[in-house]
Amino acid sequence: MALVVGAALVVLGGDDEPASERPATETAGRTTGSETGETAPPPTGTRPPGTATAPADTPQARREAASIERTVLAIVQATEESDGPRVCRLVGQAGGDGPSCASAAGVNLQALPTSDELSLDRASTSGPRATVVLADGRRILLRRAGAGWIVTGVSQR
Numbered sequence: 001m002a003l004v005v006g007a008a009l010v011v012l013g014g015d016d017e018p019a020s021e022r023p024a025t026e027t028a029g030r031t032t033g034s035e036t037g038e039t040a041p042p043p044t045g046t047r048p049p050g051t052a053t054a055p056a057d058t059p060q061a062r063r064e065a066a067s068i069e070r071t072v073l074a075i076v077q078a079t080e081e082s083d084g085p086r087v088c089r090l091v092g093q094a095g096g097d098g099p100s101c102a103s104a105a106g107v108n109l110q111a112l113p114t115s116d117e118l119s120l121d122r123a124s125t126s127g128p129r130a131t132v133v134l135a136d137g138r139r140i141l142l143r144r145a146g147a148g149w150i151v152t153g154v155s156q157r
Contacts, residue, residue: 092150111154
């Protein structure tokens, strides 16, 4: 089974470029960024939606992206192989057959692509949640579970 990656799996990350190289932005009626040399500090305790917990080029972010990618591939393979116990683990359920576990978890296994169709476009994380966008527009939603990820939803095209 081949996994085709349409574009590099990228975890959208925080600002990892110097302020002098960032484009100017309009903030509350004043320009900030490279044109004026000013930078506005981020609000304390907040993180914009869709940002990773670490910049995309760090070893931690690369490990996280790889873990997300492995989880997506694993749910597709387990579904194709009718591996019920594995499907149950991948959707965070205790046991049973794959379809009933997925249904209980609110995951539509029929919306998953086959391994031949699987082509990851991009991934983003926001705290304990991740979204993988497939090349055909489908989205696979995940939630952090311990050191790994579980699938919490699959959208149709």
